[in-house]
Amino acid sequence: QVQLVQSGADVKKPGASVKVSCKVSGYTLSDLSMHWVRQAPGKGLEWMGGFDPEDGETLYAQKFQGRVTMTEDTSTDTAYMELNNLRSEDTAVYYCAADDYGDYAFDYWGPGTLVTVSS
């Protein structure tokens, strides 16, 4: 059974960066397509980016291009999402979500990491 374990909650000041980790167990990260989704308090789900198995590249939502970087360390089966130049509107729960068949459906979700941006 695939499990995704995320790093703990974090508080950042405006302008800072945050790096959230997502460790995979029960599967090999290289056999998954990992994505990142966020949810602001009381709001809906927002796709930030993820691996597209069809072209073998990481795609980023236009809204976050230039400000987000998604990386993977296959030696530890851990995925990372780094968001720069944080602002108050980035306060949200950040989820990693995995697609195991390359069918663009997120079969497995992490528990979420709350990132609070406040001065």
Next chain:
Amino acid sequence: SYELTQPPSVSVSPGQTASITCSGDKLGDKYACWYQQKPGQSPVLVIYQDTKRPSGIPERFSGSASGNAATLTISETQAMDEADYYCQAWDSSIAGVFGTGTKVTVL
């Protein structure tokens, strides 16, 4: 940018059928999936590739798609089905867009 529109809320009586429509330009040409999210929990995939149900998801959840819409249907709705539901679509031009979300209330 591509948008997927859902009704903000749907109310249903226990045992009745609830339907949620997700609308987007040529949505029927793309693969749609649906997620259920209960308060304080991570989303759960309930329908993928328009109509397929992951293992462990009850048969009362079904999906369809045609034209500019995808629909999630919950038959014989139970109190435990009360949750927020989000559609999502993917293709090379839009990547992974989520719908606006629908709160299902079981009265």
